[in-house]
Amino acid sequence: MYIGIDLGGTNVGFGIVDEDNKFLFKDSIPTRKSLNYEEVCDDIIELIKKAVKALNKDLNCVKGVGIGVPGIVNPSNGMVIECVNLKWKNIPVRQYLEERLNVPVSIGNDATVAGVAEFAVGAMKGYNSGVLLTLGTGIGAGIIIDGKVYDGAHGIGSEIGHVIVGENFFDCNCGRNGCLETFCSSTGIIKYAQKLIEEGNKTSMEEEIQGDLNKINGKLIFDAAKNGDKIANEVVSRMVKYLAIGIVNTVAILDPEVIVIGGGLSAAGEFLLNKIIKEAKERVYFNGAPIGDIVLSKIGNDGGIIGAANLCRLNKK
Amino acid sequence: MYIGIDLGGTNVGFGIVDEDNKFLFKDSIPTRKSLNYEEVCDDIIELIKKAVKALNKDLNCVKGVGIGVPGIVNPSNGMVIECVNLKWKNIPVRQYLEERLNVPVSIGNDATVAGVAEFAVGAMKGYNSGVLLTLGTGIGAGIIIDGKVYDGAHGIGSEIGHVIVGENFFDCNCGRNGCLETFCSSTGIIKYAQKLIEEGNKTSMEEEIQGDLNKINGKLIFDAAKNGDKIANEVVSRMVKYLAIGIVNTVAILDPEVIVIGGGLSAAGEFLLNKIIKEAKERVYFNGAPIGDIVLSKIGNDGGIIGAANLCRLNKK
Secondary structure (H helix, E strand, O other), X not given: XXXXXXXXXXXXXXXXXXXXXXXEEEEEEEOOOOOOHHHHHHHHHHHHHHHHHHOOOOHXXXXXXXXXXXXXXXXXXXXXXXXXXXXXXEEOHHHHHHHHHOOOEXXXXXXXXXXXXXHHHOOOOOOOXXXXXXXXXXXXXXXXXXXXXXXXXXXXXXXXXXXXXXXXXXXXXXXXXXXXXXXXXXXXXXXXXXXXXXXXXXXXXXXXXXXXXXXXXXXXXXXXXXXXXXXXXXXXXXXXXXXXHHHHHHHHHOOOOXXXXXXXXHHHHHHHHHHHHHHHHHHOOOOOOOOXXXXXXXXXXXXXXXXHHHHOOOOOO | OEEEEEEOOOEEEEXXXXXXXXXXXXXXXXXXXXXXXXXXXXXXXXXXXXXHHHOOOOHHHOOEEEEEEOOEEEOOXXXXXXXXXXXXXXXXXXXXXXXXXXXXXXXXXHHHHHHHHHHHHOOOOOOOOEEEEEEOOOEEEEXXXXXXXXXXOOOOOOOHHHOEOOOOOOOOOOOOOOEHHHHHOHXXXXXXXXXXXXXXXXXXXXXXXXXXXXHOOHHHHHHHHHOOOHHHHHHHHHHHHHHHXXXXXXXXXXXXXXXXXXXXXXXXXXXXXXXXXXXXXXXXXXXXXXXXXXXXXXXXXXXXXXXHHHHOOOOOO
C-alpha cells in the first residue's frame, strides 16, 4: 500500500491506496501552519501511524509515502526550497519523515503530483508520455516521459507556464515578460478583461460586476463568452491563441502522446477544449504534422492524494 | 565494432569505429542520387562488405549500422519520410539494409546524429542529458535524455528551431511566423542584415559586398561585428536575444545539464558564446535559477560518421 499526502495551506489531505489506487483509508487534518515544520511533519507522522494501525497493518506494509507541496521542491534531495503558503524555505521534509518512518518518501510540487494522478488514474492513463497543463492562478505543468516523472537536471524543467510566447502588457511574477501564464492563467485573462473594460468596451460582464473590476473571474468570463458576449470572446480568443503557441512549442520540443488541460479554467469544458484543439492543430509546424491528443483533466478532488501516493512508484527519471 | 554512415546529397561519409570510437576504417563515396534508393543503398552495402573484409572481419562482428539523413525520418520504423536532397519520400531504408545485411540498422536526422556525436565524443561527453542546437541555414536540434536519444512520441519532437519565440518580418519555411530559426539561423540573420541595409543604414559590410546584398553571409556579419560595426552588432544582438529566449524556453521545459551551440554560425566562437551565456542567464526565470552549461560544439568533420555509428548504441528512448 502507498500513502499520499496533499499538503495544502489550509488542510492536509491524506489517503492510503492499494496497488490499484483504491482508497483503503482517507482523512484530512488542518495544516497547523503557525507551527514550525517539525510539528507540521509530526502531525503527518501521527496521522500515518494512526491510519496504518486502523487498518491492522504496520509501517512495513507501506511501500512509499508521497507528498505534494504547493511550492518549489527539489525531488532529488527531498527539500522544499520554498513554500510561500507555509512560509517554508529550504526545509528537509523527506529526510525528516524518512528518519522517523523508515519508509521511502517522495516529494513533488503540486503540478507534478497532479500530472502523476492523471497518469495513474486520469486522462493520461494508458499513455506512455504526456504533459498536464493546469490553468489556475498561474500555470503549472507535470511531464511524464516513459512512465516516469520528468523535471530536468536541476528540477527547474516542467515549468511550461514560464515558456515565453509573446509580449504582454504586464510582467510575469518571475520578473520577465511574455510568459505563457501571463496570457492563459485566470490572472492573465482577468487582467486582459479588465483592460478591455477600462478602455471603454461594452460587455455583459459589467452588469455582473456592477463597476467593481475586482469581481471579474475566470468563470464569469467563460460564462459570458458562452452567451456570445463579444468582449468575453475576445478575451478567450487571445488566451486560446497563446495557449496554442505554448502547446505547439511543447510539441516542438517534447512531442508528447497526450496533452491534458486541467486546473480551474478547465471547468469551461468542451467549449474551451474544442477551441484549443482547433487552434493548436492550425498552429503546429508543417501543416498536418501529427500532434498528441489534447484532452480535459479527469482527476477529481482526490487527485492530489492519489498523485502523491503514486509519486514514489513513478521514480524520478 | 559499429558502422556510421553520413548520407549527404553529394557524398556518403563512411566509417567503422571500435567500442572507444576510434576509427578502424574510413572512406567516402559519391552519392549517386540520380539513381533510385535501392541503388544508393546497394552502394552502401557494397562499401560495408568491402570495408569489413579489408579488416579481415565478417558482418557478424558488426554490432550495428547507423545512418544520418539530412531530412525527416521516423526512427521507430526506419523510414525516410522526406529527404529533399535525394528526392526521397517514404523510403524504407532501414528495412532494405537490414534484410540484406542482417545487422541492426538505426536511422536519424542529421541534427539528432550530431547530438549523438556530441554525447559520444564531443561537448556533451560526461553529461547525462543535453541539447545540441545547430545554427546553420536552419536550426536543428538533438536531445539526449538519460543517455538516450529523445525525439518524442511521433518523431516530431526535438525541433527546437520551430519553437515560436516572437514575431518576425518574414515567415518560416514551415508556414508559420516567429520560429526560432527565422531569428537565429544564418538565413535569419542574413535577411535581417539585408533589411537594415535596404533601409539605408550604413555599415562596413557594404564595402565587402559591393552592392550585392546576396553576398552577405554569416561569417561576414560576425567578422564585421567583431570589428565593431554598429549594424552588424545590431544583427548579432537581435539573434542573441531570440536565441536566449529559445534557450530559456528549452530550460523551462527540459532543463538539460548542458546546451551545446553548433552548426556553421558557431564558428563565431567565444565572441558569440559569451553573448549567449550572458543573455540566457539574464533571461532565465526567477533570476538566479540554475541553468545548464552553455558550451560550443566539439565535434569535427567526422561528427556525422561517429554520431551515426553511435545511434544504434543510444537506442531511442
